[in-house]
Amino acid sequence: MNHLPAQWNRDRLKDVAAINPASLPANTDPDFEFDYLEISNVDYYGVIDPKAVERLRYEDAPSRARRRVGKNSTVISSVRPNLQAVAFLSDGRHDLVCSTGFNVVQSHETKLFPKFAYYALISEDGRQYFEATAKGVGYPAVDDKDFNSFSVALPPVPEQRRIAAYLDASCAAIDAAAAAKGRQLETLDALRQTTIHSAVTIGLNPEVKMRDSGVEWFDDVPAHWGVDRLKDVVAANKDAVKVGPFGSDLLLGDMADEGIKVFNQRTVIDRDFESGVHFVSPEKYAQMKAFTVYPGDLLITTRGTIGRCAIVPDTAPLAILHPCLMRMQTNKIKLLPEYLAVLIQDCGLVLRQLQMMSAATTIDVIYSDSLKRTYLPLPPVAEQQTIIDFLAEKNAEFTSLAGQIERQIATLLAYRKSLIHECVTGLRRISEMDVRRAAHFRSAERTSS
Numbered sequence: 001m002n003h004l005p006a007q008w009n010r011d012r013l014k015d016v017a018a019i020n021p022a023s024l025p026a027n028t029d030p031d032f033e034f035d036y037l038e039i040s041n042v043d044y045y046g047v048i049d050p051k052a053v054e055r056l057r058y059e060d061a062p063s064r065a066r067r068r069v070g071k072n073s074t075v076i077s078s079v080r081p082n083l084q085a086v087a088f089l090s091d092g093r094h095d096l097v098c099s100t101g102f103n104v105v106q107s108h109e110t111k112l113f114p115k116f117a118y119y120a121l122i123s124e125d126g127r128q129y130f131e132a133t134a135k136g137v138g139y140p141a142v143d144d145k146d147f148n149s150f151s152v153a154l155p156p157v158p159e160q161r162r163i164a165a166y167l168d169a170s171c172a173a174i175d176a177a178a179a180a181k182g183r184q185l186e187t188l189d190a191l192r193q194t195t196i197h198s199a200v201t202i203g204l205n206p207e208v209k210m211r212d213s214g215v216e217w218f219d220d221v222p223a224h225w226g227v228d229r230l231k232d233v234v235a236a237n238k239d240a241v242k243v244g245p246f247g248s249d250l251l252l253g254d255m256a257d258e259g260i261k262v263f264n265q266r267t268v269i270d271r272d273f274e275s276g277v278h279f280v281s282p283e284k285y286a287q288m289k290a291f292t293v294y295p296g297d298l299l300i301t302t303r304g305t306i307g308r309c310a311i312v313p314d315t316a317p318l319a320i321l322h323p324c325l326m327r328m329q330t331n332k333i334k335l336l337p338e339y340l341a342v343l344i345q346d347c348g349l350v351l352r353q354l355q356m357m358s359a360a361t362t363i364d365v366i367y368s369d370s371l372k373r374t375y376l377p378l379p380p381v382a383e384q385q386t387i388i389d390f391l392a393e394k395n396a397e398f399t400s401l402a403g404q405i406e407r408q409i410a411t412l413l414a415y416r417k418s419l420i421h422e423c424v425t426g427l428r429r430i431s432e433m434d435v436r437r438a439a440h441f442r443s444a445e446r447t448s449s
Contacts, residue, residue: 005426008155014148016112017105022068024097030059037069037098039077039085044122045175046087064100069093072114075102076121079141081130088118103147113157115164116424120152124421153425163423166430169438174416181409185402192398196347199387200339201377213377217353221377228334230350231372235329242328243302243368244321245291250280260285263293264322265301269308273316280320291320291327298328298337300344302366307351309341326368332381339384342391343376350374 004010013019024032036056041048056065069075071092077085079101089096098104105121107114120126129150134140155163202208203222210220213227221227234240244250255262255278262278280288293299293312301308303324321327330337344350353374354363379387422428 004153005155005429007159008153008426010151010153011111012148013105013150013152016152016154017107017117019106019144019148020067020104021106022070022104023066024058024068028058030057032058034058034061034065034095034097035093036061036065037075037087037096037102039079039099039101042075042077042085042087042102044084044086047089061097065097066100067098067102067104069096069098069104070106072107072109074105074114074118074121076105077101078103078143078147079139081127081134081140081142084122084127086118086122088115103142103144110157112152112154113160113164115168116160117152119164119167119420120424121150122420123424124417125153125425126150155426159430162430162432162435165435166438167420167423169435169442170419171416173438173442174412174419178409178412181405181412184405188398188402188405192395193347195394195398196342196391197349199391200342200347200349203379203383204387204390213375215375217356217375218349218377222379224380226334226378228376228378229372230340230374230376233331233335233376233378234372235331237329239290240329241368241372242291242321242326244323244325244327245288247323250288250323254280254284256281256284261317261319262322263299263312263319263325265303265305265308265324267322268299268301268310268325269305271310273310273313273319278322285320288320293319293321293327294329296329296337298330298340300326300328300366300371302326303364306363306366307344309345311337311341326366326371334381335376335378336381336384336388338388339378340376342388346391350376 024034033055036054037047038054041053047053069089072088072090074086074088075098077083085102105117107117130142130147131140133146134142154160201218201221202210203225205222209223211223213219213221215227231241250262257279259279259281261276262280263273264276264278267273267276293316295312295314295316297312299310299312299321301324328337328340330340350371351363354366354370355361357370357373378384419428423430
């Protein structure tokens with residue numbers, strides 16, 4: 001614990017604030033309506049979406065919907081403190097109630113400025129203290145005694161006000177910069193999607209002659225391309241499209257600690273064919289041999305997270321399909337499996353057809369019969385390979401740029417946390433000039449955006 005500046009001292013939170021000062025009594029009118037703030041509504045940055053806060057009648061509310069939230073209160077989750085679900089609520093509404101999973105902190109304003117209390121609670125000191133005192137493994141929680149005993153570093157109230165004003169302006173500027181970087185990521189992803197869609201529907205030659213595709217699912221295609229149903233361009237063998245076994249045929253109890261691997265959705269999503277903990281015994285494999293996976297097969301996730309694809313490498317161990325996967329073998333004279341993976345996973349052309357076939361806005365399961373009926377715009381295989389190589393190069397560029405932006409966002413957010421820590425512990429002293437500069441910078445930043 002660092003030494004405090006002169007005129008600063010420390011006090012327990014319960015001595016400078018009221019903790020959970022008001023609750024709905026048991027005799028509350030059953031028709032009393034209130035906005036209910038649940039822990040899922042709050043994260044490190046406060047209330048996630050005010051529109052998601054539910055309006056409830058007392059009679060219909062869960063028993064945990066009891067704590068009133070007064071003006072200029074900080075609500076902080078007492079469960080899973082590592083997530084730092086903390087929000088400052090300035091409006092003094094009589095109809096805002098939060099879960100008993102929160103602690104409501106109402107400052108004694110002659111000792112603790114409300115917004116300074118918020119920054120102290122959300123600071124790195126706060127996080128470390130609450131994580132260290134939380135009890136329980138699966139759902140750790142901070143008990144009342146430990147919460148009340150949190151030690152707050154206290155400068156004089158006028159300095160608390162300066163610090164809070166400085167952090168308000170500075171954090172708002174940092175958050176705006178991070179949000180701008182987030183929009184850059186969205187723009188980059190949109191450009192990536194456009195690049196992929198253009199490559200697999202038009203090709204790489206913008207001057208190419210086009211023709212009507214002849215199907216309702218997409219418009220014109222290059223004149224020298226074909227348009228085929230997937231079922232017409234898979235391999236000739238009868239198991240070219242193989243759905244994973246029924247769940248009843250491969251139960252959790254069938255899994256062993258070693259033996260023949262079972263490739264599952266995680267295998268495909270991570271494109272990691274070496275890790276994993278699912279195996280079957282050689283005896284069970286003999287029963288499930290029809291579901292063997294071979295190098296060059298395209299694996300597709302078919303339930304939950306659908307449409308993710310991976311090509312089985314030559315180095316992959318012997319394995320069988322999990323029930324949530326489908327194996328596909330293409331006729332490589334007509335369709336490269338890598339190209340099909342792009343059509344299914346990256347451009348959305350196939351999944352949109354499946355949605356339209358099912359007349360649903362979302363689909364949770366990919367069925368093999370529906371998948372085989374989808375239409376594909378197909379260039380000659382040599383051109384498919386050229387497009388695959390082009391997209392691999394572009395994807396590497398997009399990934400590199402996205403990584404740079406993500407690191408910049410991480411740097412901004414780390415600086416935000418560091419700034420709060422320094423200010424509420426006295427490592428950084430804040431003057432009135434600092435407050436004015438931060439406010440001016442925030443104002444200029446708003447104008448420029």
